[in-house]
Amino acid sequence: xxxxxxxxxxxxxxxxxxxxxxxxxxxxxxxxxxxxxxxxxxxxxxxxxxxxxxxxxxxxxxxxxxxxxxxxxxxxxxxxxxxxxxxxxxxxxxxxxxxxxxxxxxxxxxxxxxxxxxxxxxxxxxxxxxxxxxxxxxxxxxxxxxxxxxxxxxxxxxxxxxxxxxxxxxxxxxxxxxxxxxxxxxxxxxxxxxxxxxxxxxxxxxxxxxxxxxxxxxxxxxxxxxxxxxxxxx
Amino acid sequence: xxxxxxxxxxxxxxxxxxxxxxxxxxxxxxxxxxxxxxxxxxxxxxxxxxxxxxxxxxxxxxxxxxxxxxxxxxxxxxxxxxxxxxxxxxxxxxxxxxxxxxxxxxxxxxxxxxxxxxxxxxxxxxxxxxxxxxxxxxxxxxxxxxxxxxxxxxxxxxxxxxxxxxxxxxxxxxxxxxxxxxxxxxxxxxxxxxxxxxxxxxxxxxxxxxxxxxxxxxxxxxxxxxxxxxxxxxxxxxxxxxxxxxxxxxxxxxxxxxxxxxxxxxxxxxxxxxxxxxxxxxxxxxxxxx
Numbered sequence: 026x027x028x029x030x031x032x033x034x035x036x037x038x039x040x041x042x043x044x045x046x047x048x049x050x051x052x053x054x055x056x057x058x059x060x061x062x063x064x065x066x067x068x069x070x071x072x073x074x075x076x077x078x079x080x081x082x083x084x085x086x087x088x089x090x091x092x093x094x095x096x097x098x099x100x101x102x103x104x105x106x107x108x109x110x111x112x113x114x115x116x117x118x119x120x121x122x123x124x125x126x127x128x129x130x131x132x133x134x135x136x137x138x139x140x141x142x143x144x145x146x147x148x149x150x151x152x153x154x155x156x157x158x159x160x161x162x163x164x165x166x167x168x169x170x171x172x173x174x175x176x177x178x179x180x181x182x183x184x185x186x187x188x189x190x191x192x193x194x195x196x197x198x199x200x201x202x203x204x205x206x207x208x209x210x211x212x213x214x215x216x217x218x219x220x221x222x223x224x225x226x227x228x229x230x231x232x233x234x235x236x237x238x239x240x241x242x243x244x245x246x247x248x249x250x251x252x253x254x255x256x257x258x259x
Numbered sequence: 260x261x262x263x264x265x266x267x268x269x270x271x272x273x274x275x276x277x278x279x280x281x282x283x284x285x286x287x288x289x290x291x292x293x294x295x296x297x298x299x300x301x302x303x304x305x306x307x308x309x310x311x312x313x314x315x316x317x318x319x320x321x322x323x324x325x326x327x328x329x330x331x332x333x334x335x336x337x338x339x340x341x342x343x344x345x346x347x348x349x350x351x352x353x354x355x356x357x358x359x360x361x362x363x364x365x366x367x368x369x370x371x372x373x374x375x376x377x378x379x380x381x382x383x384x385x386x387x388x389x390x391x392x393x394x395x396x397x398x399x400x401x402x403x404x405x406x407x408x409x410x411x412x413x414x415x416x417x418x419x420x421x422x423x424x425x426x427x428x429x430x431x432x433x434x435x436x437x438x439x440x441x442x443x444x445x446x447x448x449x450x451x452x453x454x455x456x457x458x459x460x461x462x463x464x465x466x467x468x469x470x471x472x473x474x475x476x477x478x479x480x481x482x483x484x485x486x487x488x489x490x491x492x493x494x495x496x497x498x499x500x501x502x503x504x505x506x507x508x509x510x511x512x513x514x515x516x517x518x519x520x521x522x523x524x525x526x527x528x529x530x531x532x533x534x535x536x537x538x539x540x541x542x543x544x545x546x547x548x549x
Contacts, residue, residue: 027548
């Protein structure tokens with residue numbers, strides 16, 4: 026897109042995009058760090074993740090303030106207006122992702138005090154997937170690439186598939202021995218947190234689509250999370 | 260019976276064109292809730308071109324102006340928006356060497372057709388200009404002048420009523436009721452502009468053309484005029500030229516974007532300002548070219 030006549034307007038819009046990209050980078054880091062803390066049973070690392078969540082919250086506040094200022098002082102229209110509103114929504118999604126990562130770290134702290142459980146091994150797979158989604162969807166945002174965003178949007182199905190299988194696995198462990206219930210429940214919440222991060226990545230993908238095309242995504246998103254219907258027998 | 264066909268037929272029965280408003284629009288052309296239910300067309304412009312001597316100022320413009328709606332004409336200076344506006348009451352006739360081709364219909368009548376009385380036409384299509392231009396007469400006389408020369412009042416009492424009602428509709432009556440005999444030029448700029456609007460509506464036009472009516476007013480006076488525009492559309496059809504994009508967004512239901520003499524895009528205001536179809540529209544309203 027061509028540049029604004031008033032250059033400082035462009036600078037402000039670019040700065041807002043930059044802040045979002047930075048938030049995304051922090052979120053990616055937090056996801057990986059929290060899962061590493063879990064897998065390596067590293068409580069110090071987990072504490073660090075919990076403490077670092079503040080950085081993401083602060084950035085969200087900053088994006089919100091920038092958006093308010095842009096609305097008040099620049100009265101953006103059309104694509105500029107859509108950028109401001111989508112930036113606020115994306116920042117809120119990223120902030121929530123950060124909360125989920127911090128919650129993974131908190132549960133890692135608890136799990137580190139218990140005996141290790143086997144299914145811990147499939148959690149990094151899910152984490153890797155959602156971290157990739159976060160990265161790609163923010164690249165799509167910065168590059169205004171709808172196709173890339175929609176690819177992320179469809180990829181959430183894979184996350185759901187992993188989550189489903191982990192869910193079943195955890196159920197069998199818990200049935201095997203009631204002592205497994207406490208760690209397995211924590212593990213289940215960790216997996217759920219990661220799965221939710223994937224859902225928020227799809228929200229961002231929808232925002233990117235709206236930002237570029239000015240209308241909502243038309244196709245229905247493939248939904249793969251079947252655990253709401255699961256029983257131990259099924 | 261096919262329900263849709265039914266509705267379409269009913270609309271035509273009401274004298275409404277089934278293809279309204281959306282000439283230059285892409286896929287998102289449906290009227291928004293803000294634009295409201297479809298209205299009858301007050302003014303139809305078909306293939307309108309305007310030449311000033313050899314220079315062409317307007318290129319084959321097609322545009323429908325809906326009744327009881329505000330249509331904003333926007334675009335950079337020299338884009339043809341004022342030229343187009345002035346075609347609607349044949350103000351361009353007064354310009355030496357100006358030639359208008361194509362067709363403009365007011366309620367189905369070609370206003371450039373034979374036997375059209377331009378004075379009568381301008382009584383049906385009123386105009387408000389950029390700078391308030393009250394007559395050097397009293398407030399009362401400013402408003403009474405039109406109805407009097409058009410013979411709209413049978414006696415002095417009726418004329419008083421018309422003056423009062425016009426000033427009320429223009430939101431000015433309470434401010435001037437105790438000094439109707441003072442000169443119109445003694446009022447403030449914003450009041451003068453509302454006086455000019457009162458003068459325009461005193462002869463009950465169908466259409467009011469406004470050429471930058473607020474550009475000489477302060478923000479408070481501007482807000483009053485904008486509020487007035489919104490009230491006036493209940494009785495009148497309004498076309499307004501404005502350089503102030505926010506004003507176009509605030510007061511209009513439809514927006515037409517002109518550039519270099521072409522009508523680039525026309526559609527519901529909400530659509531033009533949130534998600535325009537044409538790149539040139541987007542560039543202009545977001546401040547990307549001059």
